[in-house]
Amino acid sequence: MKLRRSMLFVPGSNTSMVCNAFVYRPDTVMFDLEDSVAIEEKDSARLMVYHALQHFTYEDIETAVRVNPLHSIYGLLDLEAVIRAGVDIIRLPKTDTVEDVLQMQEVIEKIEFKIGTDKRTKLLAAIESAQGVVNAVDIARCSDRLMGIALGAEDFVRDLHTQRTKAGSELMVARAQILLAARAAKIHAFDSVFSDVRDKEGFVKEANYIKDLGFDGKSLINPNQISVLHKIFAPSGDDVEWALDVIEASDNAKEKGLGVVSIDGKMVDAPVIARAQWTLELAKASGMLGGDE
Amino acid sequence: MNKIKKRAYAGTLESSDAFIEIEPIEEDEIRIELQSSVEEMYGDDIRDLIAKVIKEMDISYISVRVQDKGALDYVIKARLQAAILRANDDKKIKWDKL
Amino acid sequence: MDSSVSFSDFDFTNARRVKRVEKFLNTIGLDFPSSIENFVIAKDGNELIACGGLDGKVFKGIAVAPRRRGEGLILxxxxxxxxxxxxKGIKDLFIFSTPNNIELFEGCGFKLIENCDNEIMLMENNDNLANYKNILTKERRDGNVIGSIVMNANPFTLGHQYLVEQAAKKSDWLHLFVVKEDLSEFKFKDRFELIKKGVSHISNVTVHEGSDYIISNATFPTYFIKDKGRINELHAKLDLMVFRNHLAPALGITHRFVGTEPYCVVTNNYNKNMKKILEDPDGKSNPIEVVEIQRVEKEGRAISASRVRELLRVKKFDELEKIVPATTMKFLKNM
Structure with a gap:
């Protein structure tokens, strides 16, 4: 079960960030070739990301690339480059409809076939408009390549004729819809970036809020936010104890060949076990079980 | 061997990056002018890398000027390839050569 | 790595933003160079934290807010x-700046031409100065007194001709440089031709095309607005230092001749500065003697190029004839 608490946004034109992002150990590094890259740097940033993806520093870290839209002259070139370079996930810019996803999927399939790779590139759809939010349920279940959907708040609030606020009420509906759509389709849900890098308190508040809502993680633009976010996502000691008990009971049941797992005389079903595994993954990643952090 | 069509450049002068300028020349040679913050330790390696990337792209008759700010190998490679593709206005990219 | 810093560029038509740059430079104690065409700025949020400009082929006005130094913003x-x-197709570039960041600029591929008493410096991103010095060296002549004159001659008058004749008389050989920058009413090509024709009767003079290194927009930007009485002393100093330390040694120049300017305070000050800098016995190259030559007068008035331009405007050709050589007259009549 892949943890995706933090997805670090790395502008493809910012070389020092491209080269150093792995140091901060985000769950996923997301190289951007779209909005953060100026028109005249598109070609150069594409090559940079193409090589970075193949570098050993990104071997054991999940990588995503936000490509330019297919209707632009850069979209196809971006895909040709990053799929060859073995990217894990393509983040679709601005997904409004199911067709947007299917069209992208078709192009990716063609490229994968052409270069003869076995790798199935995953998709992440960014929902950044009212239309996208309305279609979120259909979008979330339209492709088995889709590993998640993400809210892109900046464009969304503009489309909604409002702006971002500290309280975040403007995103209430979109967050709820995206989360429900993702959960119903059994894929991941990601929250938008928190853009005021100086407001640490505000970030902590928002991160806690989206975690409680049920989001899997959040896009980040500042590497310093990663450890903060991971701490917030770390399970409590009680949760870990509970999860350890559940897994132990499950392992015992398996050993004894029992079809039913129970703790303290109560039956434990598969989703609960899955949840316990997830909690232990989180605990491990948070260094609570001698994990890697 | 191929010549490049015109003068071109790519990259930045920022830390961890490289700024690379290339120019066609009349002589069949790869002329490299390198200024690097890590010249003493890696100067020769960087020059070798530059020559290798240029040869892989079937280019000759070229003068290269590099301001290196401690860039990783792949950064230099990316910037140099970007400059060469720009110099030739190459729209059809031969990915297996990059 | 700080993602809150954003960069933008704009040109001089963007008055509001230009004003902001001017204010920014003033708050950190720097002059705003008025002739910049393109600007680049860095902002943190809405606060301007660094800037730079391009004027022709010269970068100037490069500055970073004191508390943001050391972050690599200059790069x-x-x-x-x-x-x-x-x-814009401009390949050969200069940096005109206070000398705080020479090493950083060297890391951008620029070489120092001259650092003027740690007040102002000039750098370039190529070997053009070295090449130019090599070309000049080939024009070297033997002699005890190797004279020099730098003139714009906008256009060439009897006054200029008199100055050259006098200087040539006092020299074994005379090198005459023609300001190359095309910022005057008469184009370089025409000014150069009129000078060549006007001194063709003198046997010991070489007329040189000027360059970026001698009264140019790079070495001496305010020279070209001297009519406004605003020659910047630092600029003048930089230009004279480049002349003394680079060009004069290439040709073995021992003397520089200038016309006196009885009425022009700006030129007078410039000549005074010239004496101070070129004759300074402690310089890093041989001192050069500055010789002032009394201006020739006609009917009680000094002959000047500005008078020629004035007469030309009102088409007083009979008056013009009295103050320009026949060669210049022929050209003016055909304009």
Whole structure:
């Protein structure tokens, strides 16, 4: 079960960030070739990301690339480059409809076939408009390549004729819809970036809020936010104890060949076990079980 | 061997990056002018890398000027390839050569 | 790595933003160079934290807010400035700046030409000065007194001709440099031709095309607005230092001749400065003697190029005839 608490946004034109992002150990590094890259740097940033993806520093870290839209002259070139370079996930810019996803999927399939790779590139759809939010349920279940959907708040609030606020009420509906759509389709849900890098308190508040809502993680633009976010996502000691008990009971049941797992005389079903595994993954990643952090 | 069509450049002068300028020349040679913050330790390696990337792209008759700010190998490679593709206005990219 | 810093560029038509740059430079104690065409700025949020400009082939006004120094902002500004210059097809570039960041600029591929008493410095991104010095060296002549004159001659008058004749008489050989920058009413090509024709009767003079290194927009930007009485002393100093330390040694120049300017305070000050800098016995190259030559007068008035331009405007050719050589007259009549 892949943890995706933090997805670090790395502008493809910012070389020092491209080269150093792995140091901060985000769950996923997301190289951007779209909005953060100026028109005249598109070609150069594409090559940079193409090589970075193949570098050993990104071997054991999940990588995503936000490509330019297919209707632009850069979209196809971006895909040709990053799929060859073995990217894990393509983040679709601005997904409004199911067709947007299917069209992208078709192009990716063609490229994968052409270069003869076995790798199935995953998709992440960014929902950044009212239309996208309305279609979120259909979008979330339209492709088995889709590993998640993400809210892109900046464009969304503009489309909604409002702006971002500290309280975040403007995103209430979109967050709820995206989360429900993702959960119903059994894929991941990601929250938008928190853009005021100086407001640490505000970030902590928002991160806690989206975690409680049920989001899997959040896009980040500042590497310093990663450890903060991971701490917030770390399970409590009680949760870990509970999860350890559940897994132990499950392992015992398996050993004894029992079809039913129970703790303290109560039956434990598969989703609960899955949840316990997830909690232990989180605990491990948070260094609570001698994990890697 | 191929010549490049015109003068071109790519990259930045920022830390961890490289700024690379290339120019066609009349002589069949790869002329490299390198200024690097890590010249003493890696100067020769960087020059070798530059020559290798240029040869892989079937280019000759070229003068290269590099301001290196401690860039990783792949950064230099990316910037140099970007400059060469720009110099030739190459729209059809031969990915297996990059 | 700080993602809150954003960069933008714009040109001189963007009055509001230009005003902001001017204010920014003033708050950190720097003059705003008025002739910048393209600007690059760095902002943190809405606060301006660094800037730089391009004037022709010269980068100037490069500055970073004191509390943001050491973050590498200059390198980002320089990258963007170079991109702008290159995209305009300008390849040979200069930096005109206070000498705080020489090493950083060297890391951008620039070489120091001259550092003027740690007040102002000039750098370039190529070997053009070395090449130019090599070309000049080939024009070297033997002699005890190797004279020099630098003139714009906008256009060439009897006054200029008199100055050259007098200087040639006092010299074994005379090197005459013609300001190359095309910022005057008469184009370089025409000014150069009129000088050549006007001194053709003198046997010991070489007329040189000027360059970026002698009264140019790079070495001496305010020279070209001297009519406004605003020659910047620092600029003058830089120009004279480049002349003394680079050009004069290449030709073995021992003397520089200038016309006196009885009425022009600006030129007078410039001549005074010239004496101070070129004759200074402690310089890093041989001192050069400055010789002032009394201006020739006609009917109680000094002959000047500005008078010629004035008469030309009102088409008083009979008056013009009295103050320009026949060669110049012929040209003016055909204009």
């Amino acid at each position: 980002s500004i320089m990258t963007r400035l170079i991109n702008i210059a290159y995209s």
